[in-house]
Amino acid sequence: MIEDLHYPGHLESLMELLRTLPGVGKRAAERMVLAMLKWDTEKQSTFGRLMLELHENVISCPECGAIAEAGKRCPVCGDSGRDRSCLCVVEDPQQIFAVEKSGTYHGLYHVLGGRLSPLSGNNGENMTTEKLLERASRPECREVILALGADVEGRATAVFLAELLKKCDVRVSQPALGLPAGAGIGYADGATIAAALAGRKEF
Numbered sequence: 001m002i003e004d005l006h007y008p009g010h011l012e013s014l015m016e017l018l019r020t021l022p023g024v025g026k027r028a029a030e031r032m033v034l035a036m037l038k039w040d041t042e043k044q045s046t047f048g049r050l051m052l053e054l055h056e057n058v059i060s061c062p063e064c065g066a067i068a069e070a071g072k073r074c075p076v077c078g079d080s081g082r083d084r085s086c087l088c089v090v091e092d093p094q095q096i097f098a099v100e101k102s103g104t105y106h107g108l109y110h111v112l113g114g115r116l117s118p119l120s121g122n123n124g125e126n127m128t129t130e131k132l133l134e135r136a137s138r139p140e141c142r143e144v145i146l147a148l149g150a151d152v153e154g155r156a157t158a159v160f161l162a163e164l165l166k167k168c169d170v171r172v173s174q175p176a177l178g179l180p181a182g183a184g185i186g187y188a189d190g191a192t193i194a195a196a197l198a199g200r201k202e203f
């Protein structure tokens with residue numbers, strides 16, 4: 001019996017990479033890599049090529065920070081039918097998909113890219129605050145909805161932004177019902193989000 005049996009280094013490296021993904025543990029990474037090993041060469045090449053080209057083909061929308069194709073604005077910013085007087089501030093791009101699925105919101109978005117977390121030393125340096133203030137200061141902007149999580153950090157971030165937004169001539173609101181905390185909004189069903197966004201209250 002070989003006591004310290006390893007997979008070849010190449011496979012170990014792939015497993016290590018996959019384990020950095022959310023929800024992927026050691027066993028899941030192992031299963032994925034062993035399944036990839038059984039792919040035919042064409043499928044393996046396609047996977048490799050897609051990963052290689054990811055960086056140049058997919059970007060953050062230069063306007064709102066959502067996921068966009070390289071050289072373009074995201075589909076929401078590029079849609080001339082959207083209500084440009086309203087900005088919905090979310091933490092992550094995936095939350096836009098959840099809100100869009102609800103079908104009740106027709107304005108624009110702003111992806112914050114982070115949240116205040118004083119306990120872990122995050123004071124919001126990674127947030128796109130400057131861009132948000134610039135967009136909120138535009139003459140067409142009338143309302144900013146802070147659709148952030150209802151947990152302590154989400155609340156702290158909303159209070160911080162509401163204070164900064166006082167210098168812009170906009171109504172600052174929040175969903176009346178409160179959204180699920182943190183990334184939870186990404187998993188909330190459309191009806192929950194629609195109900196939360198339908199009623200808005202002044203911040």
Ligand SMILES: [Zn+2]
Pocket residue numbers: 061062063064065066073074075076077078
């Ligand atoms: Zn955009």
